Amino acid sequence: MVRKQLEQLKDSLIPIKGLHHSANRCRDAEETRAFYEDFLGLPLACSLRRDRTEAGVETPLLHIFFQMRDGSYLAFFELPEVEFEFTEQDPSDLHIALEVGALAMKAIQIKAKAVGLEFHGPAELEALTSIYFRDPNGYVVELTTKKDEHDEVMDPERNDARGILDAWQAEKQTSA
Template sequence: MLHGLHHVALICGDYARSRAFYVDLLGLTVIAETHRAERDSWKLDLAVPGGGQLELFSFPNPPERVSRPEAKGLRHLAFTVADMDAAVARLEAAGVAVEPVRVDALTAKRFTFFADPDGLPLELYEG
């Protein structure tokens, strides 16, 4: 029935800050950017390497979402990287706090966590 994951949609608190984070820092490619004046809202479609999309939305005064302690619902988004050390260095050079790199006990792959500008937990997974 399902053929794959098409997109993940995020609502951001500061559109310009989130756009810069996902495009300039993480390097996602802009597919389309639309301003919806009647809703005072932006929609940014971003291509994720390897397939799928990330959609960023902005709305006036979005409510905060509980993410810690571990709440039901979305836990985190994970992105694959080829070089963990280079990816961590790039994030830290941009002032992003990154947790110490760990090794997954089940897969023996290295991973770490950091947060986007709105505090959404993001993971880097070396693949």
């Protein structure tokens, strides 16, 4: 009963409406554009030239945004005069997962092979089928397609998310 009432009030209790953008540094804005726009098909929606970072550092920068179909964006900053260490992350450490349909997944795999872009997969996960690429900056980009059982697997009413997390924590404390 209480859970149903909370569900009805969700819009007022959870102020976050959704993802506007996720932003990372990039080595070269044009190389990044070519990957996200030409290869993945995300249109370049906005380019902002600035002379100061959000933190107030005086430096030239370019902030670029690629629009996804749901209205959210992937964004990148090129700051040529500010040092940044680009390190290749393991997919389990850091990646972004973008949802695509099954036909788009096949088309992108064919396109990747045609242009010689390496990828891993498809990997069959609990509720997803995924392939993994590295963009020109070394970031891992996962393209994923939902399986039929996705909504059931992701439903906290059915999947015991809290119980599994609590058991994990207890096991860590026991083995420590």
